[in-house]
Amino acid sequence: MQALVVDDSRVMRTILTKLLTNLNFDVVQAGDGAEALAALDAGARPEVALVDWNMPVMDGLTFIKKVRQNPEYRDVVLMMVTTESEQNNIVRALAAGAHEYVIKPFTDEVIAEKLEMLGLIER
Amino acid sequence: MIDPAELAAAQPDLEMLLVEMIASVLGEQAEPTAEPLPAAVGLAVSRLVIQDPQDGSFLGVDVRAEGNLITTLAATLLGVAEPAPDDMLDVIAELGNIAAGNVKSLLCHNGQLSLPAPQLAFEHEGDSPDAIRAGASLLGNVMELVVMPLHSADAKTRWPSGSAQHSAEVGV
Amino acid sequence: MSIATTDFAFVADLVRQRSAIDLQPGKEYLVESRLVPLMRISGESDLAAFVSRLRRGDQKLIDSVIDALTTNETLWFRDTAPFDVFTKQLLPDVAKTSLTKKITVWSAACSSGQEGYSLAMLLLDWLPRNPGFDAKIVGTDISHKMVERASAGKYSQLEINRGLRVPYLVKYFDQVGRDWVLKKEVRDLATFKWGNLAQPPIGHPQCDIIFLRNVLIYFDPPTKKRVIENCRSVLRPGGYLVLGGAETAPSLGPNWKRVDVDRAVVFQHLGNGAS
Numbered sequence: 001m002q003a004l005v006v007d008d009s010r011v012m013r014t015i016l017t018k019l020l021t022n023l024n025f026d027v028v029q030a031g032d033g034a035e036a037l038a039a040l041d042a043g044a045r046p047e048v049a050l051v052d053w054n055m056p057v058m059d060g061l062t063f064i065k066k067v068r069q070n071p072e073y074r075d076v077v078l079m080m081v082t083t084e085s086e087q088n089n090i091v092r093a094l095a096a097g098a099h100e101y102v103i104k105p106f107t108d109e110v111i112a113e114k115l116e117m118l119g120l121i122e123r
Numbered sequence: 124m125i126d127p128a129e130l131a132a133a134q135p136d137l138e139m140l141l142v143e144m145i146a147s148v149l150g151e152q153a154e155p156t157a158e159p160l161p162a163a164v165g166l167a168v169s170r171l172v173i174q175d176p177q178d179g180s181f182l183g184v185d186v187r188a189e190g191n192l193i194t195t196l197a198a199t200l201l202g203v204a205e206p207a208p209d210d211m212l213d214v215i216a217e218l219g220n221i222a223a224g225n226v227k228s229l230l231c232h233n234g235q236l237s238l239p240a241p242q243l244a245f246e247h248e249g250d251s252p253d254a255i256r257a258g259a260s261l262l263g264n265v266m267e268l269v270v271m272p273l274h275s276a277d278a279k280t281r282w283p284s285g286s287a288q289h290s291a292e293v294g295v
Numbered sequence: 296m297s298i299a300t301t302d303f304a305f306v307a308d309l310v311r312q313r314s315a316i317d318l319q320p321g322k323e324y325l326v327e328s329r330l331v332p333l334m335r336i337s338g339e340s341d342l343a344a345f346v347s348r349l350r351r352g353d354q355k356l357i358d359s360v361i362d363a364l365t366t367n368e369t370l371w372f373r374d375t376a377p378f379d380v381f382t383k384q385l386l387p388d389v390a391k392t393s394l395t396k397k398i399t400v401w402s403a404a405c406s407s408g409q410e411g412y413s414l415a416m417l418l419l420d421w422l423p424r425n426p427g428f429d430a431k432i433v434g435t436d437i438s439h440k441m442v443e444r445a446s447a448g449k450y451s452q453l454e455i456n457r458g459l460r461v462p463y464l465v466k467y468f469d470q471v472g473r474d475w476v477l478k479k480e481v482r483d484l485a486t487f488k489w490g491n492l493a494q495p496p497i498g499h500p501q502c503d504i505i506f507l508r509n510v511l512i513y514f515d516p517p518t519k520k521r522v523i524e525n526c527r528s529v530l531r532p533g534g535y536l537v538l539g540g541a542e543t544a545p546s547l548g549p550n551w552k553r554v555d556v557d558r559a560v561v562f563q564h565l566g567n568g569a570s
Contacts, residue, residue, distance in 0.1 A: 008238070009217040011200050015148075018202075022338040032284075054220075054236055059285035083224025085452060086233055087470040090461060101461040103452055104221045105147035108336045109359065110456045117375060117460060123332045136473065143453060150355035225452070229473050 001120070002026045004044060006036040006063065007052040007081070012104075016050055016081070019108050023121055033058030037066060046076055048120055050111075051098075053082035053089070061096055068097035077118055081106070124180040125230060125272055130255050133230055133270070137257035140225050141268045145261055148221060149196055153261040160265050162246070165190030167211050169219025169241045172276045173227050173234040174288065181273040182231055184223040186215060190243065192264035208243055216241040222268050230270070235288060238281040298327050302346040306330070309349065309357065310364050318364070325512050329363040369406065371459035372413045376558040377508065377537050382417050384556055385535050389503040390428060392533050398430040401502045403492060403526070404510040405434030408445030408485070409454075412477060414506070415484040416463050433500060435490030445487040448477035492522045499529050509539035523547055532566035 003025040005016045010031075017027045028044050030036035032055040049067070051060040060080060067073045079100040080093045090101050100114050115121045138155045145153040160166065167190055173182045190211065197206035197214045216239040227234050250256065254271035282288035298306075306326055307318040318326065327342070334345040337356060348356055362369065372378045389398060398418070402411035411434035418430045436442050455464055455475045468475040490496065492510065505526050511519050526536055527550060536551070538560040551562045 009220065010213045011197075011217040014201055018338070019336070022336060054238060054283035054286075056238060056281065057284055059283050062285050083221045084236070085224060085228045085473070087465065087468075088233065091465055094461065094465065098461075101464075103456055104224065105144045105453075106456055107147045107359075107453075109333075112332075112336050113370065113458045117372070117458065123335065140473070146355070147453070150353075152354045225473060228470070 002028065002044065002046040004028045004030065004036060004039065004046040004049040004076075006030045006033060006049060006055070006060065008032055008055040009052070012052065012081075016111070019111055020050075023112060023115065032056055033060060033063030033066070036063055040067070040073055040076075048077040048079060048115065048118070050079050050081045050102075053080060053084045053093075061093060064093065064096045064098055077120065079114060079118075081111075124175070124178060125182060127253050127272075130230065130253070130270065130272070134255050134257060136229055137226070137255065137268055137270060138259070140222065140229070141257050141259045141266065144218065144221055144225070145259060145266065148218065149200070149261075151261045153259040153266070156258045156260040156265060158258060158260065158265055160187060160189065160267060164245075166244050166247060167193040167215040167241065168244055168247065169215040169239050170277075171219050171223035171239050172237040172273065172280050173223060173231045174237075174276065175231055175234050181276050182226070182234070183269075183271045183273045184219065184226050185269040185271075186219040186222050186266065187247065187269070188215065188218075188266040189264045192262060192266065195262065211243060212241040218266075226268075226270055235282070235286050237276070237288075238283055240277070240280065296327060296331055296342060298323055298330070298342050298346070302343060305346060305350065306360065306364075310361060322512070326364065330360065333359055333363060369409060369454070370457045371409050371455075371463075373410065373458060373508075374540050374558075376540065377506070377561075378413060378417060380556045380559040380561060381414065381504070381537070382421065385504055385537075385561070386417075386421055389534060390425060393428075393503065396428050398428060398504075399500050399502045400430070400432050401499070401505045401526075401529070402432060402434040402485075403490075403505060403507040405436045405445055405487060406438075406441050407450075407454075408434060408441075408448065408487060409450075409457075410434075410506055410508070411445065411485045411487065412448065412481055415481050416467050418484060419467070419480060430484065432485040433502075434485060434487040435492075435499075436487070437489070437491050439489055442487050442489050445485075448482045448485075450475050450477075492525060493518050494525070496525050496529050501531050502529050503531060503534045504537065505530055505535070506537045508537060509542065511538065511542055527564060530564045532564055534564050536562045536564065538562070 003020045005013050007013050008031050013029045020027050028039055030039050034057045053060040064078050078098045080098045081102045083104040085103040116123055142153045145151050168187045171184045193211045193214050194206050197210040201210050219239045254269050256269045258267045303323050310318055339345040400414055405411050411432045415432050452473050467478050467481050550565050552565055554561045554563050
């Protein structure tokens, strides 16, 4: 199983990568939405992408819209992991095509529970 | 512009937010403290700006900690034996980012959050009288979260792509 | 995966110090089933290594262990399967045989209310598709503090991160500062009150479905029997009792039929004739 972690913070990428590796994912990292799209275009086919919202170059919401526009990527489950925590932003993310939403700060269990709920892991 | 009384009333919430953030991101137990950061010590500071969509006013959100503490945390979080300054900047930047996002839903609903501006400093100038401070002690050190009204955003403030401020900067 | 005797004793001590819960020898399976998921997340591959991190005082890990071993329900839609079964099978079935067209669900040992409200949200999805029906959730807990918290229907950001499907968050909650409050329509469906499962449920309404999950494990065999009898006394014939997934099926007696559905542990009450 492959996961794509999209966050401009190296610390957050490291935290998420460690957590996902422990759950048996191979992790591909990207520092913003544009890098993440490039990874997909280069052939990465993650089961799930964990996507930050506020990033330079291309933000997470734009990334999600672009992924949803491309039928080739329709099987990628999209999970926002962001400090943006207002209800109307969550609604916007869902409308753009996100499947799940995790508000920072989170604990390791939160991510694992959401992945389980999405049917991506069994515990 | 945020009402000073509303800002002052949020102090306990800021304290709780800081302690929660330390527990979940860093896995460390922290306690609220009124103790200030020690003077004349290396500091790591992260500044983010929130712009109010209603009136265009700005709120500054700083997270500050002793350099020693951030070195320790960077070593754990990034898995490096001897963290470089860049590692420390990354750690304080993400702490600032998480804190500011939560401050935004607490005090400035639907505001626009900037990207973090982290720096290592040897002292800071002291805060304006209308700044509200929350402190927490962990691992024998102090970390603080300070929220203050700003007259303007620093010209070097970076805004995320997709935001109105970013579009204005790049002339979209 | 089994836990060493000394490691079990250490964990039991830890839990005893922090809560009133007494994990006697014999409860190894409970400790194992709760610790293994935490162990996986922590990156350890065996319980000995995991427990030695607890011994070294890893506070974050200790907290999560105490939480996992003492808290009944801090998650929304905890374990997923019982809630899927509730919507797909139990609810349609009790509706078919209901004489009153009023569905009553008991969330026993409801803690801070997440289970009860999860069920309430599912009922809110179901009711418009089944006109003429009425439904309510009754939650009970032995802690007054928990009953108060559940009744308030207000949760922190950290709490709503735990297992709540985000479309439900958006649909059924209002954001107040950093907290999230359940909308009135959800709160109106659920009531919470104090109750001791070991005592006869006097004044408790007759129920169609009872959620009694991860509770029996804490009781000795005679108390366990009493608790099940108390549930039976308010469960209508044909109604369902849902237990926790980690619970071994206790022998409930001749009035019960085990119904195997997916990964949920469900028993149907056959009526009072036999005993």
